[in-house]
Amino acid sequence: MYMGYKFEQYMCADKPGSFPDPSGEVNTNVAFCSVLRSRLGNHRLLFSGEVDCTDPRAPSTQPPACYVELKTSKEMHRPGHWRSFYRHKLLKWWAQSFLLGVPNVVAGFRNPEGFVCSLKTFPTMEMFEYVRNDRDGWNPSVCMNFCAAFLSFAQNTVVQDDPRLVHLFSWEPGSPVTVSKYRDAPYAFLPTWYVEAVTQDLPSAPKTPSPKD
Numbered sequence: 001m002y003m004g005y006k007f008e009q010y011m012c013a014d015k016p017g018s019f020p021d022p023s024g025e026v027n028t029n030v031a032f033c034s035v036l037r038s039r040l041g042n043h044r045l046l047f048s049g050e051v052d053c054t055d056p057r058a059p060s061t062q063p064p065a066c067y068v069e070l071k072t073s074k075e076m077h078r079p080g081h082w083r084s085f086y087r088h089k090l091l092k093w094w095a096q097s098f099l100l101g102v103p104n105v106v107a108g109f110r111n112p113e114g115f116v117c118s119l120k121t122f123p124t125m126e127m128f129e130y131v132r133n134d135r136d137g138w139n140p141s142v143c144m145n146f147c148a149a150f151l152s153f154a155q156n157t158v159v160q161d162d163p164r165l166v167h168l169f170s171w172e173p174g175s176p177v178t179v180s181k182y183r184d185a186p187y188a189f190l191p192t193w194y195v196e197a198v199t200q201d202l203p204s205a206p207k208t209p210s211p212k213d
Contacts, residue, residue, distance in 0.1 A: 002026065002028075003072055003110060003114050004070075004071065004072045005026045005028050006022070006026055007070060007072045007108050007110075007116060008052055008053070008070050009021075009022045009024070009026055010022045010116075011052075011053065011070055011106070011108075012052065012053045012070075016056040017056075031050045032050065032051050032052075033048045033049060033050050033051065034048060034049060034050075034051045034063060034064060034067070034100060035047070035048045036048070036049075036064075036100065036101070038099075040144065040147060040148050040151065041148040041151075041152075042152075043148065043151045043152070043155070047099070049096070049099065049100040051063075051064075051067050051069070051100065051102070052067075052068060052069055052070040053067075053068050053070065054066040054067055054068065055067075055068050055104070058103075064100060064101035064102055064103075065101075065103060067100070067101070067102040067103070068102065068104050068105075068106055069093070069096065069097050069102045069104070069105045069106070070105075070106055070107075070108070071093060071105055071106070071107045071108070072107065072108045072109075072110055072116065073085065073089060073107055073108075073109055073110070074109065074110060074111075074112070075109045075110065075111055075117060075118070076109070083134070086130040086131050086134070086137065087131060087134065087136060087137055087138065090122070090127050090130060090131070091138045091143075093105050093107075093122065093127065094124060094127040094128070094140070095143060097124040098124055098125075098140070102124060103123060103124055103125070104121055104122070104123055104124065105121070105122045105124060105127075106119060106120075106121050106122075107119065107120050107121075107122060128140050150169075150171075150177060153177055154167075154169065157179055163188075163190045163195045164183055164184055164188060165181060165182075165183055166181070166182045166183070166187040166188055166189075167179055167180075167181055168180050168181075168182060168187055
């Protein structure tokens with residue numbers, strides 16, 4: 001993971017026309033996030049995702065068309081290694097970049113000592129072509145249909161607005177999605193100060209009229 005952060009430092013400059021400065025220490029707490037509104041089937045989505053950099057030479061300077069995702073992976077020298085890469089890691093790269101609208105992923109392939117020896121650009125919308133004829137490959141439509149089905153399941157399951165109540169969803173390939181409920185520790189992650197801050201200005205629920213009213 002640290003190699004990936006260092007790769008980003010080598011590849012990114014503070015502003016267009018300048019040069020990267022890889023001499024400093026890597027700060028893994030610094031990130032730029034893009035917030036998007038989208039729709040998947042009947043679901044309206046609002047989500048954010050980390051973006052590594054922009055390409056000043058992109059055909060459009062408007063986000064997300066100018067966004068670039070940076071990745072690292074070990075060098076591969078055998079066809080079997082590449083097949084495994086296309087089936088598994090490329091699927092994760094596609095899912096992350098497709099949802100955010102990032103058009104390109106630039107991958108640095110590193111040797112066992114951690115030195116990046118080659119670069120390759122993977123256009124997000126072309127990643128599926130690497131597994132289209134692989135019977136054990138993945139399919140974008142199947143992935144998005146699964147996501148839509150899960151969102152429907154979550155929407156029908158989470159019906160109580162309680163910051164202390166945590167729904168833990170689990171899934172194993174070949175099995176249905178399961179859910180378990182927990183109150184407070186160990187899965188509760190919203191601190192009290194945050195819950196109080198975001199709810200103190202909310203209007204109170206309207207009073208239900210009584211027969212006497």
